[in-house]
Amino acid sequence: MASDLTPKVELRGVRKRFGSKVVLDGLDLTLGRGESLVVIGGSGTGKSVMIKCVLGILKPDAGQIFVDGTEVTRLRGGAREAVLRKFGMLFQGAALFDSLPVWENVAFGLIQGHGVPRRKAKDIAVEKLGKVGLGPEVAMLSPAELSGGMQKRVGLARAIAANPEIIFFDEPTTGLDPIMADVINDLIVATVKDVGATALSITHDMVSSRKISDRIAMLYQGKIIWQGPTSEIDNSGNAYVDQFIHGRAEGPIKMEVRR
Amino acid sequence: MNVFAAIGRVVLNFFSQTGRLTVFTADAVSGVVRPPVYWNLIVQQMIRIGFFSLPVVGLTAFFTGGVLALQIYNGASRYGAETFVPVVVLVGITRELGPVIAGLMVAGRVAAAIAAEIGTMRVTEQIDALTTLSTNPIKYLVVPRIVAAVISMPILVAIADSIGVFGGYVASTEALGFNGAIYLNNTVNGVTYDDVSSGLIKAAVFGFIIALMGCYNGFHSKGGAQGVGSATTNAVVSASILILAANYILTSVIFSHG
Numbered sequence: 001m002a003s004d005l006t007p008k009v010e011l012r013g014v015r016k017r018f019g020s021k022v023v024l025d026g027l028d029l030t031l032g033r034g035e036s037l038v039v040i041g042g043s044g045t046g047k048s049v050m051i052k053c054v055l056g057i058l059k060p061d062a063g064q065i066f067v068d069g070t071e072v073t074r075l076r077g078g079a080r081e082a083v084l085r086k087f088g089m090l091f092q093g094a095a096l097f098d099s100l101p102v103w104e105n106v107a108f109g110l111i112q113g114h115g116v117p118r119r120k121a122k123d124i125a126v127e128k129l130g131k132v133g134l135g136p137e138v139a140m141l142s143p144a145e146l147s148g149g150m151q152k153r154v155g156l157a158r159a160i161a162a163n164p165e166i167i168f169f170d171e172p173t174t175g176l177d178p179i180m181a182d183v184i185n186d187l188i189v190a191t192v193k194d195v196g197a198t199a200l201s202i203t204h205d206m207v208s209s210r211k212i213s214d215r216i217a218m219l220y221q222g223k224i225i226w227q228g229p230t231s232e233i234d235n236s237g238n239a240y241v242d243q244f245i246h247g248r249a250e251g252p253i254k255m256e257v258r259r
Numbered sequence: 260m261n262v263f264a265a266i267g268r269v270v271l272n273f274f275s276q277t278g279r280l281t282v283f284t285a286d287a288v289s290g291v292v293r294p295p296v297y298w299n300l301i302v303q304q305m306i307r308i309g310f311f312s313l314p315v316v317g318l319t320a321f322f323t324g325g326v327l328a329l330q331i332y333n334g335a336s337r338y339g340a341e342t343f344v345p346v347v348v349l350v351g352i353t354r355e356l357g358p359v360i361a362g363l364m365v366a367g368r369v370a371a372a373i374a375a376e377i378g379t380m381r382v383t384e385q386i387d388a389l390t391t392l393s394t395n396p397i398k399y400l401v402v403p404r405i406v407a408a409v410i411s412m413p414i415l416v417a418i419a420d421s422i423g424v425f426g427g428y429v430a431s432t433e434a435l436g437f438n439g440a441i442y443l444n445n446t447v448n449g450v451t452y453d454d455v456s457s458g459l460i461k462a463a464v465f466g467f468i469i470a471l472m473g474c475y476n477g478f479h480s481k482g483g484a485q486g487v488g489s490a491t492t493n494a495v496v497s498a499s500i501l502i503l504a505a506n507y508i509l510t511s512v513i514f515s516h517g
Contacts, residue, residue, distance in 0.1 A: 057387050081393040089391040095384040113393030158392075 006069040008033045008166055008198040009054060014063035015222075016049055023049045025222030026063070031166075036192060036199040038209045038230075040244060041219035042253065047202035048092075050219070051168050055087065056080050067166075085113055088164035088197070092171040094155035096143035102129070103139035106157045114162055128157040131194065132187050149180040153187065160191050167192060169201035173208045185211045206245050209233075218244065220253070283397075283475050290395070290402040300403035301410075308369050308404070308470070309411030313418065315368060316361045320352070320419035323360055324426025327351050332435050344435075345442050346449030348427035353454040357420040358412075359506055362465035365412065366498040370473035373404055374494035377477025378487035386478070401478070405470040412466030413459040420458060457513045464509060465502050472498035 009031040016024040023046040031037050041047050052058040054065055056075060065073045072083050088109075096105045104111075106128055107121035116124070126136045132153040143151060152172065159167055172188060173181035185208050192199045192212075203209055209216055210230055217227035218241050226238040233245060243251030331347045377400055380386050389396045424446060431437040473494045480490035 052387070055387075055391055057390055077395075081395070084391060084393045087391060089388070091384045091388055093383055095388040097380075097385055097388070108394070109392035112399075 006033070007031060007066070008068065009200065010066040011050070011054070012064045012066070014050070014053060014060045014065065016046070016053060016058065016060050022222055024053070024060070024063075027219075027223060029217060029224055029227075031198060031200050034196070034198055036189075036201070036212060036214045037217060038201045038203060038213035038215070039217050039219050039224075040204060040206070040209055041202075042204060042244070042255075045219050046222055047219055048170060051089075051170060051200065051202060055084065055089065055168070081113070085162070086165045088159035088162065088167040090152070090155045090159045090167070090169045090172055092174055094143075094148075094151040096151055096154055096158075098143050100143075101139065102134075102141050102143060102146070102154050105143065105154060106139075106161050108158065109162045124161060125157070128161050129154070131160070131191060132157045133183075149176055149183070152176065152180075152184055156184070156187055156191060160195050160197075163195050164197055167195070167197045167199050169199065169203075169212075171203050171205075172201060172212075173203065173205045178207075181205070181208060182211075184208075188212050204244075206247075279479070280475055283478070284471060286397045287401045287405055287471065287474070290398045291406060293398070295398065297399060297403050300399070301406050304403050304407030305411050307372075308365070308408050308466075309415050312361075312365050312368055312411075312415060316364050316415055316419050317422045319360050319364050320357060320423035321426035321429075323356050324348060324352055324423035324428075325430035327356065327423075328427035328430040329434065332431070341435075342445065344431060344437070345427070345445035348431075349424055349446050349449055350454055352423035352427070353420045353450075353458045355458075355506070355510075357423055358416050358458045358461040358465060359502065361412070361416045361419045361462065362469070362502040362506075363499055365408075365415070365465075366469050366472075366502060367495055369408070370469045370494040370498040371491045373470065373473025374477040374480070374491045375487055377474055378480035378490040381478060381480050382483055382486060396478075401470075401474040404474055405467060408466035408470035409463050410466075412462040412469075416458055416462035417455075420455065453513075457509075460513065461506060461509050464505055468501045468505060469498050472501065 007030045011027055011029045014024050014027040027050060029039070039047055039050070049058060053060045056072070060073060063073070064071055067083055067086065072080070075083060097108065100108070103122050103125040106125035107116070107118070110116040110121040110124060111118060126139050129136070129138060134150065134153055134157070138146070138150070143154065146154065169188060172184055176184060188199070188201070189212055199212070201212055210233070213230045215227065216230050216233050217224045218238070219225075220240055226236050226241045228236065233241065236242065239252050243253050249255070328344055328348050331344050332341060335341050335343055335347070380400070386396045386400070389399055428439070428442055428446070431442055432439045476490040476494040476497070480486045
């Protein structure tokens, strides 16, 4: 039984490489119970790889991953599915199933993963759609009929449908206009609070990071190079963090640009 | 030095692909006997794979049967053996052309569609989403398609056999002056259990190959639209080649006693 002090998710020395490219290089990260952590970092720094390793979509080459104090690094089959029932995930492109109507997308995890009857799952789906500001008329539409912002909201409704203990947000505001991005940020804050979940978000949107996080960590070259409370991000004393949060081309982080 | 490196890469790639396909096939086959079984998806896929392939397979079988009758008549008439046309058409269609033509047509239609659908799901992270929703993508996406194809193909080929023989009948009676009743009589008297059953066994194997290649290539597609395009092409090409290779092996095995 995990105590209140046991981290909800913990990564210890996680390594992952693709061919000769090292993406995660001994990554250590702890996600406390009930906190909202945002991991920032440039494109291609391994943020998505990190959460895919936690979810078991990718297998780390080395290191350990714990959920509620139990090691889950090499879990497969039914044991992995049992751990995944604790998670909800909002994908960058929403990743809605185009062959299913909106309500069935939202209810998918309830029906397939939790064995909830379809009729009851549909009622829950409509209720969750309401929580993200979408009316019941949207439930019967196909995902292809929705705008990008609406798809993100449906993805959010799907992520919270089964009242998960942990929710991952992968670039939740990427590709949205600033107003819709702020709407999604507000929804993330409200729904995480409502469900009482622990949240891990990855993004390079600093406005979003400041709004949705209690704590921020920065990933660079496969390692966490700085972490601290959101209120301290402007006084981190770390040149890499300063360059990133102010979006400067000049600084210790060199982008590979061919002229 | 570079030549050796290139050869090494090709060899390594071959073994890694073979290993990946073997693991994928084992996962898919073991998924058939492990719950949950998605019956509604199996029925849905049987309609897509079997029912919607009927027009194209039926038309192909009809014309193939007709052409077969014309060509066999052309050869047989040189030896005064025209009366063998009905039975040779029957044997040609049921043992070889029915299953092979249907297999190749369904490979073009269905393997491509499966690879494109699953490939798009892969590149848009829908397969990852299935995993996060505690659903095994192999059981949910691959197993129903394989089971549906293995059941649908023999049914499709049985219908194709009938239409192909009918095509031979139409060509023989309309273009070659055969008596319809005698043609049918010779066909019915000439049919054996082995002729039909061997074709249906082949059809089930071809169905497995088609669905497996479509799913495998879609599942391992990379990148965006180009990756899905490559997966679709690879699915059709690999399914077609494997169907022809499997046909040779099955023919050798099934008819080795005779």
